[in-house]
Amino acid sequence: MIEIDEVAGTVTQRLDGNEETFALGSREGFEVVSKAWLRAGWDAKHLYTFTWFGRPVIQLPEDLLRVQEVIYDLKPDVVFETGFAHGGSAIFYASLMKLMGKGRMVAVDIEIRPHNRAAVEAHELYPLITMIEGDSVAPDTVAEVKKEIGDAETVLVLLDANHSRDHVRKELEAYAPLVSVGSYIVACDGIMKQVVGGRATDDDWDVNNPQTAVQDFLADHPEFELGQPDFKFDESGECSPITYFVNGWLKRVR
Numbered sequence: 001m002i003e004i005d006e007v008a009g010t011v012t013q014r015l016d017g018n019e020e021t022f023a024l025g026s027r028e029g030f031e032v033v034s035k036a037w038l039r040a041g042w043d044a045k046h047l048y049t050f051t052w053f054g055r056p057v058i059q060l061p062e063d064l065l066r067v068q069e070v071i072y073d074l075k076p077d078v079v080f081e082t083g084f085a086h087g088g089s090a091i092f093y094a095s096l097m098k099l100m101g102k103g104r105m106v107a108v109d110i111e112i113r114p115h116n117r118a119a120v121e122a123h124e125l126y127p128l129i130t131m132i133e134g135d136s137v138a139p140d141t142v143a144e145v146k147k148e149i150g151d152a153e154t155v156l157v158l159l160d161a162n163h164s165r166d167h168v169r170k171e172l173e174a175y176a177p178l179v180s181v182g183s184y185i186v187a188c189d190g191i192m193k194q195v196v197g198g199r200a201t202d203d204d205w206d207v208n209n210p211q212t213a214v215q216d217f218l219a220d221h222p223e224f225e226l227g228q229p230d231f232k233f234d235e236s237g238e239c240s241p242i243t244y245f246v247n248g249w250l251k252r253v254r
Contacts (some may be wrong), residue, residue, distance in 0.1 A: 002036055027238045034242050038191060043199040047244075050088075053095060055119065057088025062242045064092060067186075069232050070156065071096050074183055076103050077152035080145065082136040082171055083160035083188075084109035087120040087129075094128040106148050108132040108141060109161065136161050137170040146178065154180045159210070160188040168213035172250075176221065179252045185224070187214050190246035211247045224250040 003012040004024070011029045012021045022029035041047070047058050057064070071079065071093065079093045090107045097103030105128055112133045120126055130148055134141035136159075149155060155178045159171045168187050179185045187210040196205045218226060228241050228249050 002032055004033065025238060027240060030238055031240050034240070035194065038242065038244070039195055039198060042191070042195045045199070052088050052092040053123070053125065055088035055091045055123070056086040057092055058085055059089055059092075060242070060244045063188075063245055064089075066229065066241065066243070066245075067093070067158070068096055070184065070229055071103075072100070073232075074154055074156060075100055076154040076156045076180075076183065078104055078106055078149050078155045079158070080106045080108075080149060080155060080175065080178065081158040081160060082108050082175075084112055084116070084131060086116050087123075087131075089158075089160070090120070090129050090131075091123060091125055094125040097128055098125060103128075105129045106132065106145065108134060108136050108145060110135050137167060137174055142174045145175070149178060154183055156183050157185040158188060159186065163189045163192060163210050165208045165210075165213045165216070168210045169216050172213060172217040176217070176224065176250075176252075179224075181252050181254065183252055184229075185250050185252070186245055187211075187248040187250070188245050190214070190248045191244040193246065214247060214250065218250070223252060223254045225253050226250055 001014045009024045010021050011024050011032050012019060013032050022032065047060060050057050050061065081089060084090060084107045090105050094105040107129065112131055117131065120129060120131065132141065132144055132148065157175050157179055159168060172185065172187065176185050190209060190211040192205045192209040193211050195201055196203065214226065218224060226247060
């Protein structure tokens with residue numbers, strides 16, 4: 001339980017019989033309030049209120065901006081994403097690559113609904129987007145993705161399809177080899193672990209989630225290291241990332 005006192009500028013957290021009070025603007029206070037806000041946003045379906053260039057983009061805006069920072073630094077030849085939905089995130093990443101004058105988008109989904117496919121095919125950024133329909137961990141789909149990406153030098157991978165532990169682990173094994181040294185594979189929606197009991201959640205999400213899949217994968221893959229990219233600009237000195245991609249950023253270091 002938390003109590004926010006805006007007049008005093010404090011936040012009090014009661015957890016496991018312990019009570020702590022922090023300044024509202026301190027790193028600890030910001031983290032407590034942010035965690036509560038993320039849970040409230042999950043229950044309120046906050047993510048389902050944004051579009052990018054006309055297409056619904058079901059992502060936390062903070063996460064989109066952080067990915068944008070990485071894309072601008074890396075200037076990848078290909079951004080590959082599992083999970084297409086309405087196509088908004090594919091449009092977002094394609095728009096960045098259009099502005100940079102480099103890169104293209106490849107996206108896969110087990111089902112690309114006809115109205116979403118038609119909308120993206122009619123979009124001005126469609127020439128930078130390749131859509132592949134199929135189960136992201138099926139051998140035929142993986143082979144098609146690898147053929148489409150080809151010998152691209154710099155590849156960034158975002159896993160945003162089925163978020164179960166088993167499926168994410170299979171995606172990590174299938175697509176990590178595509179990731180270039182210095183780039184990332186991102187297991188999205190690790191937030192599942194901390195919203196158990198919220199709207200549209202399952203009781204097993206404390207273990208059946210992308211964070212657990214990442215830990216399983218890292219145990220066998222020392223060529224990757226876990227770590228949220230550093231802020232590119234930070235005058236606050238007190239803010240931690242607000243993210244749904246909790247413990248989801250894996251950087252290829254060798």
